Ligand SMILES: NC(=O)c1ccc[n+]([C@@H]2O[C@H](COP(=O)([O-])OP(=O)(O)OC[C@H]3O[C@@H](n4cnc5c(N)ncnc54)[C@H](O)[C@@H]3O)[C@@H](O)[C@H]2O)c1
Protein backbone atom coordinates (compact mmCIF):
# COMPACT_ATOMS: atom_id res chain seq x y z
CA UNK A 1 0.00 0.00 0.00
CA UNK A 2 1.46 3.38 -1.01
CA UNK A 3 0.09 6.08 1.28
CA UNK A 4 0.29 9.86 0.90
CA UNK A 5 0.06 11.98 4.07
CA UNK A 6 -0.34 15.70 3.35
CA UNK A 7 0.68 17.82 6.34
CA UNK A 8 2.67 14.83 7.60
CA UNK A 9 5.39 17.01 9.15
CA UNK A 10 2.85 18.50 11.56
CA UNK A 11 1.65 17.38 14.97
CA UNK A 12 -1.05 14.78 14.18
CA UNK A 13 0.45 13.95 10.76
CA UNK A 14 3.82 12.88 12.15
CA UNK A 15 2.21 10.58 14.74
CA UNK A 16 0.07 9.11 11.95
CA UNK A 17 3.22 8.50 9.88
CA UNK A 18 4.86 6.69 12.84
CA UNK A 19 1.87 4.35 13.07
CA UNK A 20 1.61 3.75 9.30
CA UNK A 21 5.35 3.00 9.07
CA UNK A 22 4.97 0.22 11.69
CA UNK A 23 3.30 -1.86 8.98
CA UNK A 24 6.10 -3.18 6.77
CA UNK A 25 3.74 -3.42 3.80
CA UNK A 26 3.24 0.35 3.76
CA UNK A 27 5.24 2.93 1.83
CA UNK A 28 4.61 6.43 3.13
CA UNK A 29 5.05 9.68 1.20
CA UNK A 30 4.72 12.97 3.09
CA UNK A 31 4.14 16.31 1.41
CA UNK A 32 4.38 19.44 3.51
CA UNK A 33 5.26 23.12 3.01
CA UNK A 34 6.62 23.40 6.60
CA UNK A 35 4.37 26.35 7.47
CA UNK A 36 3.64 24.93 10.93
CA UNK A 37 5.32 21.54 10.64
CA UNK A 38 8.99 20.59 10.78
CA UNK A 39 11.33 17.91 9.41
CA UNK A 40 12.36 17.28 13.01
CA UNK A 41 9.02 15.53 13.62
CA UNK A 42 9.96 12.97 10.97
CA UNK A 43 13.70 12.71 11.57
CA UNK A 44 13.59 9.02 12.49
CA UNK A 45 12.16 8.15 9.05
CA UNK A 46 14.32 10.32 6.81
CA UNK A 47 16.48 7.96 4.72
CA UNK A 48 14.23 4.94 5.40
CA UNK A 49 13.63 2.94 2.18
CA UNK A 50 9.83 2.92 2.64
CA UNK A 51 9.64 6.66 3.38
CA UNK A 52 9.77 9.80 1.24
CA UNK A 53 9.46 13.47 2.21
CA UNK A 54 8.58 16.12 -0.38
CA UNK A 55 8.49 19.89 0.14
CA UNK A 56 5.28 20.79 -1.61
CA UNK A 57 2.39 23.17 -1.16
CA UNK A 58 -0.98 21.45 -1.69
CA UNK A 59 -2.35 24.57 -3.39
CA UNK A 60 -0.21 23.40 -6.35
CA UNK A 61 -1.13 20.22 -8.27
CA UNK A 62 0.74 17.04 -7.35
CA UNK A 63 1.45 14.18 -9.76
CA UNK A 64 2.26 10.91 -7.97
CA UNK A 65 0.87 7.37 -7.80
CA UNK A 66 -0.69 6.35 -4.48
CA UNK A 67 -3.41 4.04 -3.10
CA UNK A 68 -4.56 6.13 -0.13
CA UNK A 69 -4.42 9.82 0.76
CA UNK A 70 -4.64 11.17 4.31
CA UNK A 71 -5.24 14.86 3.64
CA UNK A 72 -4.23 16.83 6.75
CA UNK A 73 -2.38 19.81 5.26
CA UNK A 74 -3.78 22.97 6.86
CA UNK A 75 -2.62 25.13 9.77
CA UNK A 76 -4.72 24.10 12.79
CA UNK A 77 -3.90 26.55 15.58
CA UNK A 78 -6.10 29.67 15.47
CA UNK A 79 -3.10 32.03 15.61
CA UNK A 80 -1.59 30.34 12.54
CA UNK A 81 -4.77 29.91 10.51
CA UNK A 82 -5.66 33.59 11.14
CA UNK A 83 -2.12 34.78 10.24
CA UNK A 84 -2.81 34.60 6.49
CA UNK A 85 -6.54 33.89 6.19
CA UNK A 86 -6.62 34.02 2.39
CA UNK A 87 -3.90 31.37 2.28
CA UNK A 88 -5.86 29.26 4.80
CA UNK A 89 -8.88 29.33 2.46
CA UNK A 90 -6.70 28.46 -0.54
CA UNK A 91 -5.19 25.55 1.37
CA UNK A 92 -8.62 24.21 2.31
CA UNK A 93 -10.35 24.80 -1.02
CA UNK A 94 -7.68 24.59 -3.75
CA UNK A 95 -5.58 22.16 -1.69
CA UNK A 96 -8.53 19.80 -1.22
CA UNK A 97 -9.51 20.15 -4.91
CA UNK A 98 -5.98 19.20 -5.91
CA UNK A 99 -5.94 16.17 -3.63
CA UNK A 100 -9.38 15.08 -4.89
CA UNK A 101 -8.12 15.49 -8.47
CA UNK A 102 -5.18 13.26 -7.61
CA UNK A 103 -7.51 10.69 -5.95
CA UNK A 104 -9.68 10.69 -9.07
CA UNK A 105 -6.77 10.26 -11.48
CA UNK A 106 -5.16 7.36 -9.61
CA UNK A 107 -8.31 5.82 -8.04
CA UNK A 108 -7.11 6.39 -4.46
CA UNK A 109 -9.25 6.52 -1.33
CA UNK A 110 -9.00 9.92 0.38
CA UNK A 111 -9.56 10.91 4.02
CA UNK A 112 -10.05 14.56 5.00
CA UNK A 113 -9.28 15.77 8.51
CA UNK A 114 -12.17 18.13 9.04
CA UNK A 115 -12.88 19.70 12.38
CA UNK A 116 -15.32 20.29 15.22
CA UNK A 117 -15.08 23.94 14.12
CA UNK A 118 -17.62 23.12 11.36
CA UNK A 119 -20.15 23.27 14.24
CA UNK A 120 -19.04 26.86 14.98
CA UNK A 121 -20.38 28.15 18.31
CA UNK A 122 -22.72 25.17 18.69
CA UNK A 123 -26.29 25.56 19.85
CA UNK A 124 -26.62 21.77 20.23
CA UNK A 125 -24.64 20.05 22.94
CA UNK A 126 -22.96 17.58 22.68
CA UNK A 127 -22.49 17.80 18.92
CA UNK A 128 -23.71 14.96 16.70
CA UNK A 129 -22.73 14.60 13.05
CA UNK A 130 -26.25 15.51 11.95
CA UNK A 131 -25.96 19.02 13.48
CA UNK A 132 -25.37 21.63 10.74
CA UNK A 133 -23.60 24.10 12.96
CA UNK A 134 -23.66 27.76 13.88
CA UNK A 135 -20.81 29.41 11.97
CA UNK A 136 -20.19 33.12 11.38
CA UNK A 137 -19.41 33.30 7.63
CA UNK A 138 -17.59 36.65 7.81
CA UNK A 139 -15.69 36.41 11.10
CA UNK A 140 -11.98 36.04 11.79
CA UNK A 141 -12.28 32.26 12.25
CA UNK A 142 -14.29 31.79 9.03
CA UNK A 143 -11.25 31.18 6.81
CA UNK A 144 -10.79 27.93 8.72
CA UNK A 145 -14.38 27.01 9.65
CA UNK A 146 -15.89 27.79 6.27
CA UNK A 147 -12.76 26.52 4.50
CA UNK A 148 -13.25 23.11 6.12
CA UNK A 149 -16.99 23.20 5.40
CA UNK A 150 -16.26 23.75 1.68
CA UNK A 151 -13.63 21.01 1.83
CA UNK A 152 -16.31 18.62 3.16
CA UNK A 153 -18.68 19.72 0.37
CA UNK A 154 -15.99 19.10 -2.27
CA UNK A 155 -15.37 15.63 -0.84
CA UNK A 156 -19.05 14.70 -1.12
CA UNK A 157 -19.43 16.24 -4.59
CA UNK A 158 -16.44 14.27 -5.90
CA UNK A 159 -17.92 11.17 -4.28
CA UNK A 160 -21.37 11.69 -5.86
CA UNK A 161 -20.15 13.00 -9.21
CA UNK A 162 -17.04 10.88 -9.79
CA UNK A 163 -17.47 7.91 -7.45
CA UNK A 164 -14.33 8.75 -5.43
CA UNK A 165 -13.97 6.77 -2.17
CA UNK A 166 -14.04 9.36 0.58
CA UNK A 167 -13.69 9.43 4.38
CA UNK A 168 -14.31 12.51 6.56
CA UNK A 169 -13.14 12.77 10.17
CA UNK A 170 -14.40 15.65 12.30
CA UNK A 171 -11.52 15.98 14.72
CA UNK A 172 -12.05 17.55 18.15
CA UNK A 173 -9.24 19.27 20.11
CA UNK A 174 -6.24 16.97 20.12
CA UNK A 175 -3.05 17.27 22.22
CA UNK A 176 0.17 15.42 22.81
CA UNK A 177 3.94 15.38 22.32
CA UNK A 178 5.42 17.30 19.34
CA UNK A 179 2.92 20.14 19.42
CA UNK A 180 4.83 23.32 18.60
CA UNK A 181 5.97 24.89 21.88
CA UNK A 182 4.63 28.25 20.68
CA UNK A 183 1.72 26.70 18.81
CA UNK A 184 -0.77 28.98 20.60
CA UNK A 185 -3.31 26.25 21.38
CA UNK A 186 -4.43 25.97 24.93
CA UNK A 187 -2.85 22.72 26.14
CA UNK A 188 0.58 23.48 24.68
CA UNK A 189 0.36 27.07 25.99
CA UNK A 190 -0.47 25.98 29.55
CA UNK A 191 2.21 23.28 29.68
CA UNK A 192 4.92 25.58 28.30
CA UNK A 193 3.82 28.36 30.69
CA UNK A 194 3.82 25.98 33.69
CA UNK A 195 7.35 24.81 32.85
CA UNK A 196 8.61 28.37 32.31
CA UNK A 197 6.90 29.42 35.53
CA UNK A 198 4.83 32.02 33.68
CA UNK A 199 1.15 32.63 34.52
CA UNK A 200 -1.30 30.32 32.74
CA UNK A 201 -3.25 32.60 30.38
CA UNK A 202 -6.91 31.63 30.70
CA UNK A 203 -8.88 33.57 28.11
CA UNK A 204 -12.11 35.09 29.36
CA UNK A 205 -14.56 34.01 30.58
CA UNK A 206 -12.73 30.74 31.43
CA UNK A 207 -16.04 28.85 31.59
CA UNK A 208 -15.88 27.96 27.86
CA UNK A 209 -15.42 24.21 27.43
CA UNK A 210 -13.37 21.87 25.24
CA UNK A 211 -12.93 18.10 25.07
CA UNK A 212 -9.34 16.93 24.68
CA UNK A 213 -8.25 13.80 22.82
CA UNK A 214 -4.77 12.30 23.22
CA UNK A 215 -2.95 11.98 19.89
CA UNK A 216 -2.49 8.16 19.94
CA UNK A 217 -6.27 7.73 20.29
CA UNK A 218 -6.78 10.16 17.40
CA UNK A 219 -4.38 8.29 15.09
CA UNK A 220 -6.10 5.00 15.92
CA UNK A 221 -9.49 6.54 15.04
CA UNK A 222 -8.22 7.99 11.73
CA UNK A 223 -6.76 4.67 10.59
CA UNK A 224 -9.95 2.78 11.50
CA UNK A 225 -11.98 5.31 9.54
CA UNK A 226 -9.72 4.99 6.48
CA UNK A 227 -9.83 1.19 6.61
CA UNK A 228 -13.58 0.96 7.28
CA UNK A 229 -16.56 1.17 4.96
CA UNK A 230 -18.26 4.38 6.18
CA UNK A 231 -17.69 7.71 4.40
CA UNK A 232 -18.42 9.75 7.52
CA UNK A 233 -18.46 12.47 8.57
CA UNK A 234 -17.59 10.91 11.92
CA UNK A 235 -16.69 12.79 15.09
CA UNK A 236 -13.36 11.66 16.50
CA UNK A 237 -12.64 13.12 19.90
CA UNK A 238 -12.71 12.49 23.62
CA UNK A 239 -16.05 13.34 25.23
CA UNK A 240 -14.45 14.32 28.57
CA UNK A 241 -15.42 18.01 28.80
CA UNK A 242 -13.53 20.67 30.79
CA UNK A 243 -13.73 24.43 31.26
CA UNK A 244 -10.49 26.29 30.51
CA UNK A 245 -10.26 27.17 34.22
CA UNK A 246 -10.50 23.46 35.08
CA UNK A 247 -7.79 22.67 32.53
CA UNK A 248 -5.54 25.35 34.06
CA UNK A 249 -6.15 23.93 37.55
CA UNK A 250 -5.20 20.42 36.34
CA UNK A 251 -1.99 21.66 34.68
CA UNK A 252 -1.12 23.60 37.86
CA UNK A 253 -1.74 20.59 40.09
CA UNK A 254 0.08 18.06 37.89
CA UNK A 255 2.99 20.14 36.57
CA UNK A 256 3.69 23.22 38.71
CA UNK A 257 1.65 23.87 41.87
CA UNK A 258 3.40 27.27 42.31
CA UNK A 259 2.29 28.71 38.97
CA UNK A 260 -0.26 31.55 38.83
CA UNK A 261 -3.40 31.63 36.71
CA UNK A 262 -4.27 34.91 35.00
CA UNK A 263 -7.44 35.85 33.14
CA UNK A 264 -6.74 37.56 29.79
CA UNK A 265 -8.76 38.95 26.85
CA UNK A 266 -10.32 36.45 24.47
CA UNK A 267 -10.55 36.61 20.66
CA UNK A 268 -13.80 37.04 18.66
CA UNK A 269 -16.20 34.16 18.01
CA UNK A 270 -14.56 31.76 20.47
CA UNK A 271 -16.96 28.76 20.73
CA UNK A 272 -18.50 28.66 24.22
CA UNK A 273 -18.87 24.90 24.46
CA UNK A 274 -17.64 21.84 22.59
CA UNK A 275 -18.05 18.12 23.23
CA UNK A 276 -18.32 15.31 20.69
CA UNK A 277 -21.13 12.80 20.65
CA UNK A 278 -19.11 9.72 19.64
CA UNK A 279 -21.98 7.22 19.36
CA UNK A 280 -21.34 6.88 15.61
CA UNK A 281 -17.58 6.28 16.03
CA UNK A 282 -18.31 3.59 18.60
CA UNK A 283 -20.90 1.87 16.40
CA UNK A 284 -19.26 2.21 13.01
CA UNK A 285 -15.55 2.06 13.87
CA UNK A 286 -15.62 0.20 17.19
CA UNK A 287 -13.53 3.13 18.42
CA UNK A 288 -13.43 5.10 21.64
CA UNK A 289 -10.59 7.00 23.29
CA UNK A 290 -8.52 5.28 25.98
CA UNK A 291 -6.30 8.04 27.40
CA UNK A 292 -7.82 10.34 30.03
CA UNK A 293 -6.70 13.98 30.21
CA UNK A 294 -4.96 13.44 33.57
CA UNK A 295 -2.93 10.59 32.05
CA UNK A 296 -2.16 12.37 28.78
CA UNK A 297 -0.91 15.64 30.29
CA UNK A 298 2.15 14.04 32.00
CA UNK A 299 3.10 12.29 28.73
CA UNK A 300 3.14 15.67 27.01
CA UNK A 301 4.98 17.30 29.94
CA UNK A 302 7.87 14.88 29.47
CA UNK A 303 8.31 15.88 25.80
CA UNK A 304 8.02 19.62 26.60
CA UNK A 305 10.58 19.34 29.42
CA UNK A 306 13.09 17.79 27.01
CA UNK A 307 12.56 20.41 24.31
CA UNK A 308 12.55 23.34 26.76
CA UNK A 309 15.52 21.94 28.71
CA UNK A 310 13.64 21.98 32.05
CA UNK A 311 14.44 18.74 33.90
CA UNK A 312 12.05 17.42 36.53
CA UNK A 313 13.13 18.11 40.16
CA UNK A 314 13.09 15.09 42.47
N1 LIG B 1 -5.04 19.23 16.46
C1 LIG B 1 -6.33 19.47 16.56
O1 LIG B 1 -6.85 19.69 17.65
C2 LIG B 1 -7.20 19.45 15.34
C3 LIG B 1 -8.57 19.58 15.51
C4 LIG B 1 -9.39 19.55 14.40
C5 LIG B 1 -8.86 19.35 13.15
N2 LIG B 1 -7.53 19.22 12.99
C6 LIG B 1 -7.01 19.05 11.64
O2 LIG B 1 -6.00 18.06 11.60
C7 LIG B 1 -4.98 18.42 10.66
C8 LIG B 1 -3.62 18.41 11.34
O3 LIG B 1 -3.62 19.31 12.43
P1 LIG B 1 -2.36 19.46 13.40
O4 LIG B 1 -2.88 19.72 14.75
O5 LIG B 1 -1.41 18.35 13.18
O6 LIG B 1 -1.76 20.82 12.85
P2 LIG B 1 -0.27 21.24 12.42
O7 LIG B 1 -0.31 22.69 12.16
O8 LIG B 1 0.72 20.71 13.39
O9 LIG B 1 -0.08 20.44 11.05
C9 LIG B 1 -0.50 20.90 9.81
C10 LIG B 1 0.58 20.56 8.77
O10 LIG B 1 0.14 20.99 7.48
C11 LIG B 1 1.21 21.67 6.84
N3 LIG B 1 0.62 22.61 5.87
C12 LIG B 1 -0.14 23.71 6.13
N4 LIG B 1 -0.50 24.30 4.97
C13 LIG B 1 0.03 23.55 3.96
C14 LIG B 1 0.01 23.65 2.55
N5 LIG B 1 -0.64 24.65 1.92
N6 LIG B 1 0.67 22.71 1.82
C15 LIG B 1 1.34 21.70 2.44
N7 LIG B 1 1.38 21.56 3.78
C16 LIG B 1 0.75 22.47 4.53
C17 LIG B 1 1.95 22.35 7.98
O11 LIG B 1 3.26 22.74 7.65
C18 LIG B 1 1.90 21.25 9.05
O12 LIG B 1 2.96 20.35 8.92
C19 LIG B 1 -5.40 19.76 10.09
O13 LIG B 1 -6.09 19.54 8.86
C20 LIG B 1 -6.36 20.32 11.12
O14 LIG B 1 -7.30 21.18 10.54
C21 LIG B 1 -6.68 19.27 14.06
Ligand SMILES: O=c1ccn([C@@H]2O[C@H](COP(=O)(O)OP(=O)(O)O[C@H]3OC[C@@H](O)[C@H](O)[C@H]3O)[C@@H](O)[C@H]2O)c(=O)[nH]1
Pocket residue numbers: 075076077078114115116117171172173184185186187189190201202203204208209210244266267270271
Ligand atom coordinates in the same frame (compact mmCIF):
# COMPACT_ATOMS: atom_id res chain seq x y z
O1 LIG C 1 -3.56 30.49 26.10
C1 LIG C 1 -4.73 30.17 25.85
C2 LIG C 1 -5.15 29.69 24.59
C3 LIG C 1 -6.48 29.36 24.40
N1 LIG C 1 -7.38 29.48 25.43
C4 LIG C 1 -8.78 29.06 25.28
O2 LIG C 1 -8.78 27.68 25.09
C5 LIG C 1 -9.84 27.29 24.24
C6 LIG C 1 -9.26 26.41 23.13
O3 LIG C 1 -8.47 27.21 22.27
P1 LIG C 1 -7.44 26.59 21.22
O4 LIG C 1 -6.75 27.72 20.57
O5 LIG C 1 -6.61 25.55 21.86
O6 LIG C 1 -8.35 25.80 20.18
P2 LIG C 1 -9.82 26.02 19.61
O7 LIG C 1 -10.70 25.07 20.33
O8 LIG C 1 -10.20 27.45 19.60
O9 LIG C 1 -9.59 25.57 18.12
C7 LIG C 1 -9.22 24.21 17.93
O10 LIG C 1 -10.35 23.52 17.64
C8 LIG C 1 -10.56 22.71 16.56
C9 LIG C 1 -9.43 22.59 15.63
O11 LIG C 1 -9.87 22.42 14.31
C10 LIG C 1 -8.45 23.65 15.66
O12 LIG C 1 -7.40 23.16 14.93
C11 LIG C 1 -8.06 23.95 17.04
O13 LIG C 1 -7.12 24.93 17.11
C12 LIG C 1 -10.49 28.56 23.74
O14 LIG C 1 -11.67 28.79 24.49
C13 LIG C 1 -9.48 29.65 24.06
O15 LIG C 1 -10.11 30.88 24.40
C14 LIG C 1 -6.96 29.94 26.66
O16 LIG C 1 -7.75 30.05 27.62
N2 LIG C 1 -5.66 30.28 26.83
